[in-house]
Amino acid sequence: MDKSVRTSDLLRKAYVVARKLKLSEFLEWIENELNGYKGEVPEYRMAKGQIRGWNPYNGWIPLMFEDPAEGEALSERACGQSIAELEHLIENGSSKSTLHMPYPQKIQRQLSQGFGFETEVSLFVGQSALIRVIDSVRNVVLNWALKLEEDGILGEGLSFSEKEKSSATSIPQSINNFYGSVHAPQIQQGNQTAIQVSSTINADSQAITEFINELKNNIEQLGLPLDSKAELSSEIATVEAQLQSPKPKTVIVKESLKTIRTVLESASGSAAGQMLIELGKMVMG
Secondary structure (H helix, E strand, O other), X not given: OOOOOOHHHHHHHHHHHHHHOOOHHHHHHHHHHHHOOOOOEEHHHEEEOXXXXXXXXXXXXXXXXXXXXXXXXXXXXXXXXXXXXXXXXXXXXXXXXXEEEEOOHHXXXXXXXOOOOOOOEEEEEEHHHHHHHHHHHHHHHHHHHHHHHHOOOOOEOOEOOHHHHHHHHHOOOOOHHHHOOEEOOOOOOOOOOOEEEOOOEOXXXXXXXXXXXXXXXXXXXXXXXXXXXXXXXXXXXXHHHHXXXXXXXXXXXXXXXXXXXXXXXXXXXXXXXXXXXXXXXXXXX
């Protein structure tokens, strides 16, 4: 199987084959992989990670549980994103990048009790877990193709004879035999989106612009001494200049945002805490 072919493209070709052979179980599986899962997921899509909460002063920190069983249960979640989304996250991150999957609001409120205030709580999953999902999907397609060949269903291009179509529907082709059991996620997936996090910017230019504008509007409420206010204004100007550039330098924007975070951590005003939370969602490291 050609590794240069994207898994999402491979699935689309498999979809054509499954549809022509009228293999409903495979069609359903391929549609779920292409569009994302809404309910039960195959075993290979259960991902383990580390639960972390956002602390305005220390960034993302691990959560410790008095009951290890509770922590173990919450540290595994269904990865229901479409294959194309997983490919995008992997291709646009480094090998050291992690992905964070925010918990539903109800669970976040419960887990936030350990902080003494409501904050964002997410499961951080290593990139290797997503690579495993994609490899598992490729293996299912490969094994399915080999099984069709063993059963004499070869086709010519993407065309199949009536005999081959009849054979395909008469020979048991249970998709579960190729990937094992399915899991009903204990935590509802909802409109779950995995967010790439690394020592870089995790937001588009529009989000950063909105944050900078909000920061400028609240700068007097931050309780900063004059020198810190001057430093903050300088970094704001740097970010704005980069955002207006036709080729903004990500490294400069990242370093300026990190300096802004350091200044905000020393601020005494009530507005600083919320600004830190917003900034923490955009930059790490």
